[in-house]
Amino acid sequence: MRLFLLVLLSATLAAAWPAAAVDPQKYFKEYLDSLIGKKYWLREAVNSSPKVYCYTEEVETYFVREFSALYRLSRKVEVTIEKVEYDEAYNFVSMTFKHRKMGYGAITFHWPEDVTPSVLSLESMIRYAFSETEDGDDFKSYVGNNLSRVLHYAGCNHLPPGQYREEFKTVEEAEEKEYKQCNLCFANYPRIPEYELEMYLGRKTLGNVLGQYKFSPNQSLSKLVKEVGYGILENWPYTLRGYNYSFDVLASREVNAYACPGGRIFVHSGLLNVIESVNELEAVLAHEIAHVERRHGLRQVKRREKVAFWSSLAAELAGKIVVDKTGGFEGKNMFLWFINDLSALANQIVMQGYSRENEQEADIYAINYMKKVRNDDISHILFEKKAQYHANLMGHIEDETDKPLLRSHPYADYRIQLAENARIEDFGAGLTFRGYDKDGEMVAELVLESQCVTKVITRVETSRPALTSYYAVGKGYREKTMDRLYLFGTIRTTAALSDSCEMKDIKIKCGDSKIKLDNKEDTILFPLYETGCAFERNTDKLLECIDGIELKLPGVKQWRKED
Ligand SMILES: [Zn+2]
Ligand SMILES: [Zn+2]
Structure with a gap:
């Protein structure tokens, strides 16, 4: 039915090539050409998978959303199809489209090697990717398994056999019928912009941590840190951005903790040795969670260069070479420089913490959290003082501003003053x-x-x-x-x-x-x-x-x- 509707919409096409007397290949080619210039609404992403499976004419096909700003949207946007081409050697159609402000996006539609692409199956795949209007259409993005009562995304690869499927337009409709969301299809991978860049920086930071320390073998410490950490997330006063958090203990005498961009948080066993209450640990972890939620890693990357840099880098990633006004700049160097700079930042996060501004922002969020959720304005300050005393024991006194490498836990006095007066x-x-x-x-x-x-x-x-x-x-x-x-x-x-x-x-x-x-x-x-x-x-x-x-x-x- 729906397919029929689409065919009707391409009315010129239907009129020009009556079904009985066409050369299928020519018909297919003409259909691809007819798509150029069409306006569609690119569907919002149900999850973060770039690969979407489709079921067309009893064949499993798929399409891949190529990385661009137009991918992972949380709402529909209107795009215009600019280019459609069939690659015979690899049996796929590539489609390029453009949004008036966000630029280009692309999708490639793939068939199995032994299946000849048809207009009907391509139309069917297009329906998984686009709707014809802003309000949507009758496409059902969710499929329930009526045996297990688990709800899946229609574009996943593990739908039940046909007789057990029940289709839904919205998650709410399915939930009314007591379907539960599939933990894979609805996995909580954030759909926030620049998540990939943030995760890349996070992995670099993680590498620096794990290159220097081992995990603590003490299971009860690790259990405590996880309990307190996940407890804070449940009580976090603001909307969480959806990061995948983990909390681990490192075997080390240092009184320190780190947050890798993207949500991996580490506490040294030395820190756990000096706390006297769970609230002190909670204050520390709230500070680390604030670094993640407030996107401090990404913000520090962004602060280093101005808009022009980011626009050029984006252009380069899109395959263009950038030359500046003096003719002296070449894209690839910029990208290499950028990668090196990220490594340096990842190292700094582990060695010295985030920037002074980011540290104080994390402190204020932690102080606010402790006051609001625990009605406690003592534990945070107490811990800051312990961190300062630990630095003293290591031979550091406060006047370290000219010797940045010695600032293992920076600005202790400064942070205590901030906490006491907040x-x-x-x-x-x-x-x-x-x-x-x-x-x-x-x-x-x-x-x-x-x-x-x-x-x-x-x-x-x-x-x-x-x-x-x-x-x-x-x-x-x-x-x-x-x-x-x-x-x-x-x-x-x-x-x-x-x-x-x-x-x-x-x-x-x-x-x-x-x-x-x-x-x-x-x-x-x-x-x-x-x-x-x-x-x-x-x-x-x-x-x-x-x-x-x-x-x-x-x-x-x-x-x-x-x-
Ligand atoms: Zn699923
Ligand atoms: Zn910090």
């Missing part, structure tokens, strides 16, 4: 602001999660010359304590963001007044992007109210506060 207001489920373009289409969403005023130490230049390293004399610095307000949130963009851009300062409207806060990171945004962000201002006052915001993003005409 006044945090948590916004519960978050204050949501949506930015719309002139046509009323949503371009971005900013969810504000909490604000915090605390005392921070900043370095200011002095006129007195000082030894800046073991071999050079330069400008001297002294440390100065200041009051600072932080506002934390998550920014998400849609496909309607017209260009990559930097998100700079924000103005908060409260009654008649407007208060400007700075985004030190100048967060780089792309269409369909999602990341944590922080705004700040030197003041000792929390924001009294947040009635509205002013935030410049390309295309956004108006921000509205949502209920």
Whole structure:
């Protein structure tokens, strides 16, 4: 029935080649050509698998979604088919399509070696990938096994035999009939943008950890850390991004813990030897989870270069060679440099922790978590003090600013001061602001999660010359304590963001007044992007109210506060 409908839609085709008198190969070729210029809605991804199995005319075929910004969408977008070609040698059709703002995507449709591709089977596969309208169609993306009562994705490879299948359009429909989601089809692999890049950095960091340490053989320690870790995730006050977490103990006397980007968290057994309560461990793990959820690894990568770099790198990954205005830059070098830089960052995460800004953000999230969930404002500070004392025992005192390699657990004084003075207001489920373009289409969403005023130490230049390293004399610095307000949130963009851009300062409207806060990171945004962000201002006052915001993003005409 459905296939028939599609055939009808390609009416010109049907009229030109009546079924009885056609050369099938010519018919197939003409069908491919007829697809060019068509507009379809690319379906949202049910899971993260790029390979989708289809059942067409009793044959198992499949298609592969080639990596691009147009893959792993969480909602439908309209694309135009630009190129369709059949590769006879390997028996597949490749299709290239374009979204007006997110650029190109591609899908290859494959048949088994001994099966001749037909118009009907290709139409059927296309229905797995696209719908004809934004609202969708009657395609059923889910298939229940009515013996096991397990619900699968229609594009998986383990559907039950035909007589046991029950098809559903939505998960809710199936759940009403008491189907349970398949643990494979609905595996919780995040569908957040740049997950691959983050995981790559995570693996590099993991390599650095496992290259230096062994797992602790103590099973009860490892059980405790897992219990506390997963417990925090259950109580985490904000929407989790869906990372696959694990918690392990390393055999080492160091009082330290790491979070690899993507969710692998390690605690040294030395740290577990010095804690006196489960709450102290909980404070440590909440800090590490904050590094992951706030995407600190990815944010540090992004901070290193500006938008132009990322656009060129994306162009290069798409197979283009980039030459800059002076004609001096070549794409491949840029990619190699980028990979080396990621390795250096992964090493730094293990040796010295994240950047100072990211560490304090993780601290504030941990302090807020302990206060909100455990009503405990002691354990976090107690642990920070132990970390400081441990550093003292190793021969480190606080004035280490000129010898970064010795900062095994950096800024202990600074972090204690921050923790002791933190006044945090948590916004519960978050204050949501949506930015719309002139046509009323949503371009971005900013969810504000909490604000915090605390005392921070900043370095200011002095006129007195000082030894800046073991071999050079330069400008001297002294440390100065200041009051600072932080506002934390998550920014998400849609496909309607017209260009990559930097998100700079924000103005908060409260009654008649407007208060400007700075985004030190100048967060780089792309269409369909999602990341944590922080705004700040030197003041000792929390924001009294947040009635509205002013935030410049390309295309956004108006921000509205949502209920
Ligand atoms: Zn399944
Ligand atoms: Zn940290």
